[in-house]
Amino acid sequence: MEKFSTLTSVAAPMMQSNVDTDIIVPMDRMVTADRNAMHTFAFEPWRFLSDGSENPDFVLNRDPFRGAKILLTGKNFGCGSSREGAVWAIAGLGIRCLIGSSFGNIFYNNCFQNGILPIKLPIDIIEDFTTLANSGGNAAVFEVDLDKCLIMPSSGDPVPFDIEPNRQTQLLEGLDDVGVTLKRRGEIEQFRELDRRNRPWIYV
Amino acid sequence: MSKPATLYDKVWDQHVVSDLGDGVSLLHVDRNFIHDLSGTRALRALAKEDRQVRYPSQTFACPDHTVSTDPLSDHTGERYERCVDPLRELSAKEGVRFFDMGSPEFGIIHVIGPELGLTLPGTLVLCGDSHTCTHGGLGALAWGIGVSEVAHVLATGTVLQKKAKRLRVNFEGTVPYGVSAKDLILYLIGREGAASGDGYAVEYAGSAIREMDVEARMTLCNLSIEMGAKIGMIAADEKTIEYVSGREYAPTGDAWEAAIEHWRGLSSDDGAVFDKELVVDVADVVPQVTWGTSPEHVVGIDGFVPDPAEEIDPDKRRSLEAAIEYTNLIPGTALDGVPIDRVFIGSCTNSRLSDLRAAAAVVKGRKVSGHVGAWVVPGSQAVKDAAEAEGLDVVFRDAGFEWREPGCSLCVGSNGETIAPGQRCVATSNRNFVGRQGKGSHTHLVSPVMAAAAALSGCITDARKIEG
Numbered sequence: 211m212e213k214f215s216t217l218t219s220v221a222a223p224m225m226q227s228n229v230d231t232d233i234i235v236p237m238d239r240m241v242t243a244d245r246n247a248m249h250t251f252a253f254e255p256w257r258f259l260s261d262g263s264e265n266p267d268f269v270l271n272r273d274p275f276r277g278a279k280i281l282l283t284g285k286n287f288g289c290g291s292s293r294e295g296a297v298w299a300i301a302g303l304g305i306r307c308l309i310g311s312s313f314g315n316i317f318y319n320n321c322f323q324n325g326i327l328p329i330k331l332p333i334d335i336i337e338d339f340t341t342l343a344n345s346g347g348n349a350a351v352f353e354v355d356l357d358k359c360l361i362m363p364s365s366g367d368p369v370p371f372d373i374e375p376n377r378q379t380q381l382l383e384g385l386d387d388v389g390v391t392l393k394r395r396g397e398i399e400q401f402r403e404l405d406r407r408n409r410p411w412i413y414v
Numbered sequence: 415m416s417k418p419a420t421l422y423d424k425v426w427d428q429h430v431v432s433d434l435g436d437g438v439s440l441l442h443v444d445r446n447f448i449h450d451l452s453g454t455r456a457l458r459a460l461a462k463e464d465r466q467v468r469y470p471s472q473t474f475a476c477p478d479h480t481v482s483t484d485p486l487s488d489h490t491g492e493r494y495e496r497c498v499d500p501l502r503e504l505s506a507k508e509g510v511r512f513f514d515m516g517s518p519e520f521g522i523i524h525v526i527g528p529e530l531g532l533t534l535p536g537t538l539v540l541c542g543d544s545h546t547c548t549h550g551g552l553g554a555l556a557w558g559i560g561v562s563e564v565a566h567v568l569a570t571g572t573v574l575q576k577k578a579k580r581l582r583v584n585f586e587g588t589v590p591y592g593v594s595a596k597d598l599i600l601y602l603i604g605r606e607g608a609a610s611g612d613g614y615a616v617e618y619a620g621s622a623i624r625e626m627d628v629e630a631r632m633t634l635c636n637l638s639i640e641m642g643a644k645i646g647m648i649a650a651d652e653k654t655i656e657y658v659s660g661r662e663y664a665p666t667g668d669a670w671e672a673a674i675e676h677w678r679g680l681s682s683d684d685g686a687v688f689d690k691e692l693v694v695d696v697a698d699v700v701p702q703v704t705w706g707t708s709p710e711h712v713v714g715i716d717g718f719v720p721d722p723a724e725e726i727d728p729d730k731r732r733s734l735e736a737a738i739e740y741t742n743l744i745p746g747t748a749l750d751g752v753p754i755d756r757v758f759i760g761s762c763t764n765s766r767l768s769d770l771r772a773a774a775a776v777v778k779g780r781k782v783s784g785h786v787g788a789w790v791v792p793g794s795q796a797v798k799d800a801a802e803a804e805g806l807d808v809v810f811r812d813a814g815f816e817w818r819e820p821g822c823s824l825c826v827g828s829n830g831e832t833i834a835p836g837q838r839c840v841a842t843s844n845r846n847f848v849g850r851q852g853k854g855s856h857t858h859l860v861s862p863v864m865a866a867a868a869a870l871s872g873c874i875t876d877a878r879k880i881e882g
Contacts, residue, residue: 241496
């Protein structure tokens, strides 16, 4: 997995509440598209008009937000299904960091599995960031430092954020969870041996 | 004496392989259900990494998302080649049980898990599907995960997880006539919001829950994720034990006796501390219907499409405006009487025998409104067989419903079964998102009796006027 340390980019505001995973990538694409093509369909219902052409009003189709690596998001972004394709779609667009007030729980977990940093901050701070982003020019550029847990707007004071230590390490080092857990195989076997005596009905 | 504990904490503690600090644990997974979308992708990812399914006997595969529910389907084509066939092949290679189309075990994962006795009280159940919370209806600790996490479970038999906060929702009182578990949970989501459960594991309790049958409890837990909570659970009781008894994979003999003794200890202790508690007086609840594009956009059947102009919160106002624009409904419109084109009775929310019985009781001896295309999609082969044994298929067919094969079908459209752009569908499923049932589709979520009543009336209507 690609490591995450620092990131400097324009931040694109997408502040609607409850942006669900069916918006981020529609279900029929989950069936037919390969993982590395998923970004072609990112935000499909909003990003394209019914004739297939780009919707000029959609934020990621507008300058300076096209190609932004940071997305400012509203309440409950990524709610809905567990589809990891939603994260693949976003990652495929080049987005590496989401700054929002809350995220769909499963989507949030999926981000870390794909080298994307989701940051939770109070909504008023994100509203301030949105104002900066919309003012355009250099003010729309933010630096995110995962090691220091700081967001540095080009204009304005640095804002600290919290992240679970294990998640921080996972992203900083680009760790593969499976590889790490497999080192605990002995412990897992030990658990199962004892559990088989306590709950034999589990082992069918 | 140990400190009073919640149901969630008790089940959690029994699965801790290793406490990794900061509230994160490595947990043992008892049941890993895999399906034709995330399961197939995860098995492929595993193969690519040269890894194997570590504990195949605790992994169960069933294709439900992409299979056709058309009785005449020959089950071939791109979806089968991409999703179903590789799941079958990789499962065989890894020694994973595969419940194939047409077999008596086949069906929607969240229907067959409990039905086969695989999902048991106190088990840790995972699946690459957000509605895995359904299994919580039996007192299991169950949640949905992404493909990468599915691959982790396949390779290690475990999952990494941070402890959630605890929320208890107490449903108190006697459920009024014409109101079901679906209405109770939709009402709660409407009252508290689609993000209100974020970060919580929810336990549902109270007198109305104790009175509720196990299938209805699954319906209730199923919609936990629509409140933002990936976990919803209900302590097992004698109803649960009776439900599990005699099922194909349920324990027998001495193991059964030991199991039920164990399960009887799995409820929240008196004095257990929750981070948050809510009470719902169920006497207040009327049949619910969603009008918008989030399950929180819900009102009673006596309600109206809201007027965004009356919303003070700017964020909520924007959300209402966007939903109204998409749904083509005018603020102030009464939901009762909105004309519809389609009806879908099915999905992991409401496709069990009790759901079909409830709907059939409304339909019996009546006809589907001329212009409405109405489907019943049983949740599993066993549900379908049982329903046919008591003649429910005839009731639905005689009324003009299509009686179909099991699968996820019109809930999510990943099998190609969708409704046309602009069509309005009354559905017993779980999501009314933009495009959920197909591009440009409009979905109104309701209970099975409300869906049945809508099919007969050709519009959204109050089932209580038809029933009985």
